[in-house]
Amino acid sequence: MSVKNTAPRSSTRSSSRPANRSSKGSTPVKRPSTSARRAAETAPERTGSAFRPVGKAVTGMFSAVGDLARPKGAEHRPKEEPEKPTTKTEEPVTTEESPDNDSPRRHDGIALVLLGLAAIVGASVWMDIAGPIGAAIATGVHVIIGAGAFVLPVVLVALAIALMMDIHPPRAVQGRVALGAVLIVVGMLGLIHLFAGDPDAWAERQQAGGAVGAFVGGPLALGFSTFVAVPLLILVIVYGALRVTGITVKELVDLIGEHLRGDGSEKDSDESYDEYADVDRELDDIAEGRSPTRRRRRPSPRPRRTPMENYPPDETARAAEPSLFDEPLDVEEEDEPGTGAAAAKGADTDTMPAVKKPEPKKPAPKQPATDAVANSREQMRQAIIARSGIDPSAVPAATPKSEEETEAPQPEARKPESSDDYTPPSTDLLIPGEAPKTRTEANDRAIEAITDVFAEFKVDAQVTGFSRGPTVTRYEVELGPGVKVSKITNLQPNLAYAVATDNVRLLAPIPGKSAVGIEVPNADREMVRLADVLNSPSVVGNHDPMLIGLGKNIEGEFVSHSIQKMPHLLVAGSTGSGKSAFVNALLVSLLTRATPDEVRLILVDPKMVELTPYEGIPHLITPIITQPKKASAALQWLVEEMEQRYLDMKSARVRHIKDFNAKVRSGEIEAPPGSEREMRPYPQIVCVVDELADLMMTAPKEIEDSIVRITQKARAAGIHLVLATQRPSVDVVTGLIKTNVPSRLAFATSSLTDSRVILDQAGAERLIGMGDALFIPQGAGKPKRLQGAFVTDEEIQAVVDAAKEQAEPHYTEGVTEDKEAEAKKDIDEDIGKDMDDLLEAVELVVTSQFGSTSMLQRKLRIGFAKAGRLMDLMESRGVVGPSEGSKAREVLVKPEELETIIWMIKGADPAEAPKGVELDDDTAATNDAEHDSDGEQAETRTVSATYNPTSGAV
Numbered sequence: 015m016s017v018k019n020t021a022p023r024s025s026t027r028s029s030s031r032p033a034n035r036s037s038k039g040s041t042p043v044k045r046p047s048t049s050a051r052r053a054a055e056t057a058p059e060r061t062g063s064a065f066r067p068v069g070k071a072v073t074g075m076f077s078a079v080g081d082l083a084r085p086k087g088a089e090h091r092p093k094e095e096p097e098k099p100t101t102k103t104e105e106p107v108t109t110e111e112s113p114d115n116d117s118p119r120r121h122d123g124i125a126l127v128l129l130g131l132a133a134i135v136g137a138s139v140w141m142d143i144a145g146p147i148g149a150a151i152a153t154g155v156h157v158i159i160g161a162g163a164f165v166l167p168v169v170l171v172a173l174a175i176a177l178m179m180d181i182h183p184p185r186a187v188q189g190r191v192a193l194g195a196v197l198i199v200v201g202m203l204g205l206i207h208l209f210a211g212d213p214d215a216w217a218e219r220q221q222a223g224g225a226v227g228a229f230v231g232g233p234l235a236l237g238f239s240t241f242v243a244v245p246l247l248i249l250v251i252v253y254g255a256l257r258v259t260g261i262t263v264k265e266l267v268d269l270i271g272e273h274l275r276g277d278g279s280e281k282d283s284d285e286s287y288d289e290y291a292d293v294d295r296e297l298d299d300i301a302e303g304r305s306p307t308r309r310r311r312r313p314s315p316r317p318r319r320t321p322m323e324n325y326p327p328d329e330t331a332r333a334a335e336p337s338l339f340d341e342p343l344d345v346e347e348e349d350e351p352g353t354g355a356a357a358a359k360g361a362d363t364d365t366m367p368a369v370k371k372p373e374p375k376k377p378a379p380k381q382p383a384t385d386a387v388a389n390s391r392e393q394m395r396q397a398i399i400a401r402s403g404i405d406p407s408a409v410p411a412a413t414p415k416s417e418e419e420t421e422a423p424q425p426e427a428r429k430p431e432s433s434d435d436y437t438p439p440s441t442d443l444l445i446p447g448e449a450p451k452t453r454t455e456a457n458d459r460a461i462e463a464i465t466d467v468f469a470e471f472k473v474d475a476q477v478t479g480f481s482r483g484p485t486v487t488r489y490e491v492e493l494g495p496g497v498k499v500s501k502i503t504n505l506q507p508n509l510a511y512a513v514a515t516d517n518v519r520l521l522a523p524i525p526g527k528s529a530v531g532i533e534v535p536n537a538d539r540e541m542v543r544l545a546d547v548l549n550s551p552s553v554v555g556n557h558d559p560m561l562i563g564l565g566k567n568i569e570g571e572f573v574s575h576s577i578q579k580m581p582h583l584l585v586a587g588s589t590g591s592g593k594s595a596f597v598n599a600l601l602v603s604l605l606t607r608a609t610p611d612e613v614r615l616i617l618v619d620p621k622m623v624e625l626t627p628y629e630g631i632p633h634l635i636t637p638i639i640t641q642p643k644k645a646s647a648a649l650q651w652l653v654e655e656m657e658q659r660y661l662d663m664k665s666a667r668v669r670h671i672k673d674f675n676a677k678v679r680s681g682e683i684e685a686p687p688g689s690e691r692e693m694r695p696y697p698q699i700v701c702v703v704d705e706l707a708d709l710m711m712t713a714p715k716e717i718e719d720s721i722v723r724i725t726q727k728a729r730a731a732g733i734h735l736v737l738a739t740q741r742p743s744v745d746v747v748t749g750l751i752k753t754n755v756p757s758r759l760a761f762a763t764s765s766l767t768d769s770r771v772i773l774d775q776a777g778a779e780r781l782i783g784m785g786d787a788l789f790i791p792q793g794a795g796k797p798k799r800l801q802g803a804f805v806t807d808e809e810i811q812a813v814v815d816a817a818k819e820q821a822e823p824h825y826t827e828g829v830t831e832d833k834e835a836e837a838k839k840d841i842d843e844d845i846g847k848d849m850d851d852l853l854e855a856v857e858l859v860v861t862s863q864f865g866s867t868s869m870l871q872r873k874l875r876i877g878f879a880k881a882g883r884l885m886d887l888m889e890s891r892g893v894v895g896p897s898e899g900s901k902a903r904e905v906l907v908k909p910e911e912l913e914t915i916i917w918m919i920k921g922a923d924p925a926e927a928p929k930g931v932e933l934d935d936d937t938a939a940t941n942d943a944e945h946d947s948d949g950e951q952a953e954t955r956t957v958s959a960t961y962n963p964t965s966g967a968v
């Protein structure tokens with residue numbers, strides 16, 4: 015229950031009543047004040063006894079005394095009462111409150127009257143010196159309360175003192191206390207009466223329980239016997255005591271138990287663990303109408319790690335960023351976007367409301383102290399502090415790691431290994447970003463909201479710090495002892511509601527910390543510029559030409575990753591989530607770090623517009639591909655290129671293209687004599703597909719085959735795929751593609767299913783778009799959240815121009831030619847319709863190395879005549895030797911040459927065959943001999959027969 019909540023409830027009530035009244039057409043009725051009414055309603059209900067009239071009468075008396083005693087304006091009504099709407103239709107609660115006009119002098123007067131009465135009664139009953147009137151009064155008192163008359167003066171003096179000192183129970187409990195007191199008195203008098211022997215004579219009764227004792231004890235003794243009546247009356251007294259003290263029997267037993275155990279220490283009490291116990295009690299007090307007695311907050315037995323130990327204070331940022339409750343600072347006017355300095359820098363023309371530069375603020379007028387909004391904020395803040403003891407503006411913010419990084423000395427930048435005449439465009443062409451914010455009003459507001467949720471749901475947890483990333487802030491929450499983490503995770507919808515976003519993500523725990531992370535999107539997000547990422551010391555100091563700037567993580571740390579380590583990447587996200595921005599960041603990173611000798615590109619852009627700015631850069635192997643068919647051909651070309659590289663690596667006895675390149679550079683590998691081939695280091699190849707879905711629609715089988723073949727083994731060959739799609743459905747990102755593309759980058763997806771397809775887990779559907787991403791590099795289990803780096807079209811243009819100025823692209827021919835279609839044109843006439851069967855037969859014979867006609871019959875389920883014909887066709891093409899009667903024919907083609915022979919049977923130019931092998935009988939025989947005798951020579955033969963697909967470009 016909260017103070018905040020009670021106000022609306024009372025106002026609801028009050029708003030409904032006038033309607034009722036008006037419907038009856040009656041005038042406003044007198045009603046007791048809220049708390050008195052509540053007490054009067056509840057006390058009799060709880061007793062459920064015959065004491066109701068007595069209770070009511072005494073309640074009235076206490077109430078009246080209380081009212082009389084209460085100084086004007088000092089009534090103890092619940093805090094929220096003054097906030098109740100006091101419109102004309104409001105019930106006239108003030109009619110009962112009229113005695114409030116009494117002055118303190120008046121209840122002093124009543125106290126003196128009580129003292130006088132006490133003196134009279136005391137003088138007469140104790141000493142019999144009050145004269146005849148006094149004696150009459152004494153007799154009267156004795157008749158009513160018997161021996162109780164001896165105590166009455168003391169009670170009257172006590173009442174008088176209480177009146178004068180303004181000590182009285184809160185109004186809400188007055189009825190309860192009065193009833194309890196009456197029960198005790200009546201019970202006692204009854205007991206005295208019984209212990210006096212249940213006298214009948216009034217003279218004796220005056221010395222026993224008086225009329226009250228006789229009327230209570232007498233009938234009981236008569237009805238049940240004294241033995242039953244005595245315990246019954248004791249029970250009445252106990253009940254009265256409970257009413258007066260307001261505790262329950264259980265609490266009493268607990269209290270006694272605690273004392274008996276002798277460990278009154280607060281350790282065992284739940285309350286000692288409950289940081290909010292005092293606050294709860296206060297709130298209960300207020301709700302029940304008691305004055306909220308402020309108890310001193312016990313120091314928490316749990317030594318909480320202070321937030322300051324976790325985070326160095328960021329005084330400068332604190333000073334620069336006013337908290338929600340600080341006086342507004344005068345903000346210096348900034349340039350309008352597109353004017354002045356911003357325009358001179360060629361500032362970003364991309365308009366993005368959430369991340370664009372802050373609007374130039376008008377000089378804020380100093381808020382008057384009485385400002386209603388400021389007041390209500392302050393009240394809310396105080397309520398939160400009262401409940402949780404946490405001041406949002408005191409929660410420390412972590413310094414963004416990027417800021418710590420820049421303090422380190424700048425390492426030496428990389429120099430390209432190869433080109434003397436080509437220098438990659440400088441990152442100075444890119445626009446640097448603004449310094450990251452450490453804390454803003456939005457953060458304070460979110461801390462308040464989170465703290466409020468914990469208080470509302472009575473969860474012992476508190477925000478101990480936060481780190482602000484560009485898009486999202488992660489609030490660190492520490493739990494009290496014994497609090498389940500699930501208590502926080504179950505609160506996710508409420509937290510989302512409190513911070514007014516559905517994109518709250520919970521990390522339980524934050525990796526490496528004993529704290530739960532609550533990631534809340536920043537209402538005032540910041541843009542991450544690629545320039546900042548590429549100029550960060552960690553990127554500058556890294557000499558990998560394929561390192562790309564990805565963005566910034568939630569701790570404000572720059573994130574970069576090498577494409578070589580990916581080695582293939584799947585990028586997915588719904589439209590507008592930031593995929594193209596990422597592809598741009600990737601390409602600009604490569605352009606600013608790698609020469610065309612080091613990295614070559616194949617760009618596939620089925621959307622036709624996304625990658626157009628890169629047209630004509632020297633890194634391209636082929637012009638930007640926009641047709642899916644050509645893309646499919648280019649992927650097949652990549653497969654051949656990969657096979658070729660593997661052959662070269664094999665012949666050079668190296669396992670990675672880097673080692674092959676090193677050998678070429680050192681002159682260890684040379685083109686064989688007579689070969690026209692010039693040995694040059696192979697460049698790394700990156701193939702970027704901007705929309706995989708378009709390709710998969712055209713030729714799903716071929717595309718999937720090529721992708722799978724490349725991704726399975728192209729890592730060592732220096733060929734890398736980056737596949738982007740906005741439709742990560744299972745027909746686009748097939749199981750085979752998924753298993754072979756190990757690195758994933760997910761931008762906001764439109765559904766949980768899409769997130770599962772791309773990340774194999776949920777999460778991407780909760781991202782907030784515009785570059786907010788989850789990245790799983792190869793081998794990493796948990797995705798890392800980051801804000802993608804952004805480059806504007808102007809920056810891209812500047813870098814592309816700088817690259818184009820230095821070199822022309824040298825396109826390799828035939829990359830996008832559909833070789834299979836062309837090959838089909840020259841099919842031998844004698845093969846005719848048997849092409850498919852022949853190819854199957856060749857594959858069977860070559861892989862099994864068994865040239866038997868009956869085997870063909872069996873496996874291909876064909877007749878003898880057809881099997882014989884296929885065997886003859888194979889003989890004429892040098893696959894098998896001549897017939898040797900009933901023996902199987904000799905197989906002349908080795909399994910590793912299968913592809914080439916199939917290639918040739920299909921009718922392609924043998925010179926373009928992917929593997930170098932001469933297929934006329936003589937050469938085949940010679941080759942076999944070479945293989946057998948001299949492995950080294952055999953490999954030289956392979957090299958000599960191969961071609962270098964990228965050689966046209968190098």
Ligand SMILES: Nc1ncnc2c1ncn2[C@@H]1O[C@H](COP(=O)(O)OP(=O)(O)OP(=O)(O)O)[C@@H](O)[C@H]1O
Pocket residue numbers: 364365366369541542587588589590591592593594595596740784785786801802803804
């Ligand atoms: N990293 C980023 N930082 C800031 N803004 C970004 C970022 N990425 C994208 N945006 C904003 O989001 C808009 C859409 O981004 P982008 O064009 O990259 O989306 P997309 O996923 O490629 O969409 P589509 O698939 O429709 O092409 C951009 O114009 C830009 O304003």
